[in-house]
Amino acid sequence: MHEMWCGPDTSxxxxxxxxTTxxxxxxxxxxxxxxxxxxDPTDKHCLPCMTTFQAVVQTR
Incomplete structure (x- = not known):
């Protein structure tokens, strides 16, 4: 199972x-x-994380 963490992106x-697991x-x-x-809360997501997660989920 993967968890979310709110932290800074490259900018x-x-x-x-x-x-990671x-x-x-x-x-x-x-x-x-x-x-x-x-x-403050955000609704923005890290695109590289989301792309990698999508690839992981699709292979299962």
């Missing part, structure tokens, strides 16, 4: 990433970091 904008990184390769600052 610094907060987006939803998809975590071991939850140490993201499907796009971004390193997961704990961010104690409270941030």
């Amino acid at each position: 610094g904008q907060r987006v939803w990433h998809i975590l 071991d939850k140490t990184g993201t499907l796009c390769g971004a390193e997961r970091q704990e961010d104690p600052r409270r941030q």
